[in-house]
Amino acid sequence: xQCYENVVSYLSYGMLLAGLAHLVYHREAQASYGxxxxxxxxxxxxxxxxxxxxxxxxxxxxxxxxxxxxxxxSAMGRALLLKTFCLHxxxxxxxxxxxxxxxxxxxxxxxxxxxxCSLNGFLQGHYLLHCxxxxxxWSTGCRYIIGLLVFYTGMAINVHSDHILRNLRKPKEIVYAxxxxxxxxxxxxxxxxxxxxxxxxxxxxxxxLPAFAIxxxxxxxxxxxxxxxxxxYKEHFEEYPKFRKALIPFIF
Numbered sequence: 327x328q329c330y331e332n333v334v335s336y337l338s339y340g341m342l343l344a345g346l347a348h349l350v351y352h353r354e355a356q357a358s359y360g361x362x363x364x365x366x367x368x369x370x371x372x373x374x375x376x377x378x379x380x381x382x383x384x385x386x387x388x389x390x391x392x393x394x395x396x397x398x399x400s401a402m403g404r405a406l407l408l409k410t411f412c413l414h415x416x417x418x419x420x421x422x423x424x425x426x427x428x429x430x431x432x433x434x435x436x437x438x439x440x441x442x443c444s445l446n447g448f449l450q451g452h453y454l455l456h457c458x459x460x461x462x463x464w465s466t467g468c469r470y471i472i473g474l475l476v477f478y479t480g481m482a483i484n485v486h487s488d489h490i491l492r493n494l495r496k497p498k499e500i501v502y503a504x505x506x507x508x509x510x511x512x513x514x515x516x517x518x519x520x521x522x523x524x525x526x527x528x529x530x531x532x533x534x535l536p537a538f539a540i541x542x543x544x545x546x547x548x549x550x551x552x553x554x555x556x557x558x559y560k561e562h563f564e565e566y567p568k569f570r571k572a573l574i575p576f577i578f
Contacts, residue, residue, distance in 0.1 A: 473531025
C-alpha cells in the first residue's frame with residue numbers, strides 16, 4: 327500500500343485542532359459521562375463494560391487489519407506499532423473494559439469515541455507501516471530506547487492506578503471515594519497522568535507528527551478531566567489531602 331501523505335497530514339492536524347478545541351470548549355464543564363454525567367438530561371446509555379469494549383476495539387483492529395491487507399510494510403514500523411499503540415489498546419479493550427465498574431455511558435459519547443479510535447487507529451497504523459522511514463540503527467538509538475522506557479513507565483502507572491480506582495467500590499456499587507496509594511498520593515488523576523506519559527513516550531519512540539498529535543490530544547482531552555476530578559474531590563470530601571495537586575492546573 328502506498329503512503330497517503332496528505333491524508334496523514336490532514337488527520338494529524340485535525341487531531342491537534344480537535345484537542346485544542348476540546349480544551350477551550352470544556353474549560354467550564356466536562357463531557358457528560360462518569361461522575362460528571364448530567365442527571366437532568368435523559369440519554370440512551372450503554373453498560374460501561376460494553377461501551378469501553380466497543381469504543382476501544384476499532385483502535386486495535388485498524389492497525390491489525392492494515393497489517394493483514396498489506397503485502398509490504400516497514401518492519402520497524404510494525405514492531406513499534408505492536409510494542410506501543412496496539413499494546414495500549416489491547417489492554418484497554420480486553421482487560422480494562424472487562425474489569426471496569428463504571429457507570430453506564432451515554433450512547434453518543436460511546437459513538438464519538440469509537441469514531442475517533444477508528445480514525446486514530448488508521449492514522450497511526452498507516453503512517454508507521456507505509457509512511458515512516460526508519461534506518462537500520464533506529465532500534466539502538468536514544469529516541470527509541472528512551473521512548474519505550476517512558477511508554478512502559480506510563481502504562482505501568484496507568485494500569486496500577488486503574489487497579490486502585492477499581493477496588494474502591496464493590497461490584498454494582500456506584501459510590502466515589504478518595505483513591506490512595508501509588509501516584510495518587512501526589513496527584514488526583516494518577517491514571518490520566520500515566521496515560522499522558524504513555525503517549526509522550528510513543529511520540530518520542532516514533533518521532534512523528536501523528537504520534538505528536540495523539541500526545542497533544544490526550545493532554546488536552548484527559549488533562550482537564552483530571553483537573554475536574556481534583557475539584558470534585560475537594561468539593562465532596564472535607565478530608566481530601568490538601569497537598570495533592572491537579573494534573574495540569576496551569577491550563578486553567
